[in-house]
Amino acid sequence: xxxxxxxxxxxxxxxxxxxxxxxxxxxxxxxxxxxxxxxxxxxxxxxxxxxxxxxxxxxxxxxxx
Numbered sequence: 001x002x003x004x005x006x007x008x009x010x011x012x013x014x015x016x017x018x019x020x021x022x023x024x025x026x027x028x029x030x031x032x033x034x035x036x037x038x039x040x041x042x043x044x045x046x047x048x049x050x051x052x053x054x055x056x057x058x059x060x061x062x063x064x065x
Contacts, residue, residue, distance in 0.1 A: 003033045015042035 005021035012018075016038070023033040036052040 003035075005035075016040045 003023045005023060007020075007022040007025040009020040009022070010018070011020070017040070019037045021035040031054065033054050034052075036050075038050045038052075039048075
């Protein structure tokens with residue numbers, strides 16, 4: 001999947017971090033492409049990140065390079 005992100009949002013809650021890349025700023029369209037990257041540091045999990053896109057279910061990935 002490739003798209004141009006019009007908006008990037010960073011969220012932090014305690015030990016949880018999230019990046020949201022949206023193709024359309026302030027879109028209510030459920031079909032608008034997006035990418036979410038999440039990482040938590042509260043519990044040891046070997047550096048795992050979760051990834052969510054419009055096209056896939058949430059996946060758990062190894063440590064990003």
